[in-house]
Amino acid sequence: MNGLAHLLDKTVFPVQPLIVPVALIVWIVAAIPRVRSRLKFFPQKYHLGLAAAGMVFLGIIGAEFALVAFVEHEAWREMVPQLYGEIESVTVDGIQIGDSGPLVAALRNMQGTIGHHSHPTISHVVVLTTSRGSLPLNLKRDSEDPDEYWVFYPFFQITRFNAVGHAFTDALEGM
Structure with missing residues (x-):
């Protein structure tokens, strides 16, 4: 388990x-002086504050995407030992299925x-009981492709929703 990812x-x-x-607030606050000066029709030099605020905005959004990608990757790494271990049984919504292959x-x-x-x-x-412990997953059917399932890992808050x-x-057809 990756302690940093969980933290x-x-x-x-x-x-x-x-x-x-x-x-967005950071960017808007930086833009207010520029907007105000344009309304007064005074010539204005390029505002470094606005550019810096734009960089902060993009940095925050980029860091958010990077964090989610990091946690998703670590969730996958955490799942692998159970997923590739010897599968003893598989239950779907509490019902054990016979042919889990x-x-x-x-x-x-x-895949992503x-x-x-x-x-x-x-x-x-879906709960996979393996030689390395159980692996609970939430599978949600795609709204457009009935054979596609979004896989969520419940041990991270982020991967409960991402x-x-x-x-x-088509193994879950009719369930």
């Missing part, structure tokens, strides 16, 4: 909703996807 997750997750508004293969071949215009819908709690990957399978 960052516990520290940053509660303030995540405030990060973008704070960045297709679902396990889909989870092992999980770029830019979705869809969203997760129907949710399933998918660690996408698995493609």
